[in-house]
Amino acid sequence: MPEPQSTRRAVIVEDNDDIRGLLVQIIAGQGFETVEAATGSEGLALVRAGGADLITLDLNLPDMDGIEVCRRVREFSDAYLLMITARADELHRLEGLETGADDYISKPFSPRELAARITALFRRPRTQPSAVVPGEDEQRRAAEVQRSLLPSEPLLLEGYEIGGNCRPARSVGGDFFDWYPTPDGLQLTLADAMGKGMGAALIAATVRAVLRSSASQADLDAAFRAAGRELERDLEQSGSFATVFHARLDARRGRLDYVDAGHGLGLYLGDGKVSRLPSGGPPVGALPGSTWRSNSVELAPGEAVLIASDGLLDAFDSVPEAVAAVREAVAQESTAQGACDAVLRLAGPDAAADDVTAVMVRRADGGSAPA
Numbered sequence: 001m002p003e004p005q006s007t008r009r010a011v012i013v014e015d016n017d018d019i020r021g022l023l024v025q026i027i028a029g030q031g032f033e034t035v036e037a038a039t040g041s042e043g044l045a046l047v048r049a050g051g052a053d054l055i056t057l058d059l060n061l062p063d064m065d066g067i068e069v070c071r072r073v074r075e076f077s078d079a080y081l082l083m084i085t086a087r088a089d090e091l092h093r094l095e096g097l098e099t100g101a102d103d104y105i106s107k108p109f110s111p112r113e114l115a116a117r118i119t120a121l122f123r124r125p126r127t128q129p130s131a132v133v134p135g136e137d138e139q140r141r142a143a144e145v146q147r148s149l150l151p152s153e154p155l156l157l158e159g160y161e162i163g164g165n166c167r168p169a170r171s172v173g174g175d176f177f178d179w180y181p182t183p184d185g186l187q188l189t190l191a192d193a194m195g196k197g198m199g200a201a202l203i204a205a206t207v208r209a210v211l212r213s214s215a216s217q218a219d220l221d222a223a224f225r226a227a228g229r230e231l232e233r234d235l236e237q238s239g240s241f242a243t244v245f246h247a248r249l250d251a252r253r254g255r256l257d258y259v260d261a262g263h264g265l266g267l268y269l270g271d272g273k274v275s276r277l278p279s280g281g282p283p284v285g286a287l288p289g290s291t292w293r294s295n296s297v298e299l300a301p302g303e304a305v306l307i308a309s310d311g312l313l314d315a316f317d318s319v320p321e322a323v324a325a326v327r328e329a330v331a332q333e334s335t336a337q338g339a340c341d342a343v344l345r346l347a348g349p350d351a352a353a354d355d356v357t358a359v360m361v362r363r364a365d366g367g368s369a370p371a
Helices: 017-029 040-050 066-073 090-099 111-121 136-148 197-213 220-238 310-315 319-331 336-346
Strands: 009-013 033-037 054-058 080-085 103-106 160-167 173-181 185-196 242-250 255-261 266-270 273-276 295-298 304-308 356-363
Touching: 009 017, 009 040, 017 033, 017 054, 017 111, 033 040, 040 054, 040 066, 040 160, 040 336, 054 066, 066 080, 080 111, 103 111, 160 173, 160 185, 160 336, 173 197, 173 356, 185 197, 185 356, 197 220, 197 242, 220 242, 220 255, 266 319, 273 319, 304 319, 304 336, 310 319, 310 336, 310 356, 319 336, 336 356
Parallel strands: 009 033, 009 054, 054 080, 080 103
Antiparallel strands: 160 356, 173 185, 185 242, 242 255, 255 295, 266 273, 266 304, 304 356
16 A cells, blocks of 8 residues: 655745635645744744745735745745735736745635645646665655754743754754743753764754753753763764753843853854853763853843854854854844844855754843743
């Protein structure tokens, strides 16, 4: 018997509640699992976190133009993309298609026409058939593992903005970021396991699982020490190591406690300045028996911490040059997610040499922390 096909996933990006509900109904009726977003940044986060086979994208969104969303999607996804908009003039239509959209439909549209357009899209081959490349299946499975390590949805925390983006290298590596709420605020991790392909992806999965299991320990130093000891055994057997930035945010106090284990690209952004956060020890697994010390930073309203992976450095001659470029790029962005996207753009359009990842926690301007 043939194996059953997995359910296709559709990400619906539309700010009008009624139209979004209609799109969900029509597309779910086509057999898709649907997730929905009312803004471009939310839509991008959903595609990054869970992938997509189909994206429907409104051109007029409250936070960014749909064409900009389309351009950013094409940096990391080859999902079929259908533009849906009331701006029906030919200029905008061509602009959208040249940016990377696969088709275009104007509002108002009939459910039958929309369903037909989607069916027609999936009759088109995404790429020309070709011989199987050695290792291609491993790369595909490694990409699936790496994608599964990323948060499945944006994290909402009163008084704060949290953003993240990960773009794997063509050969797929061990970068990932992770976040989840805690009673006091949140816990987040950005790590980079040495290597490429399935081996690095599996090491990254182990690092994520062990660090998540340490969340119940109240003391960050003790929790990271225990996690490091457990990880050392696995990393020694595989001859690998991982750089890790692991942090806990006390939202009420605005205090971020963290351990930087050989990562070295944690940046504090405040008052127009950028400074590097101090490291707390070597990469996990690099020197068995190592110890790590935690540090902390206080976030006032408008201040942020941004953590980037070393793939960013490939585009610059020195770390200070990279830090200066980050400061300038982030200053142009009004959201944490936009800042992370801007950092990835600094690394160029194609992360061929190494993964590039960025995560930001920003305390809201003039906002108060939760009581």
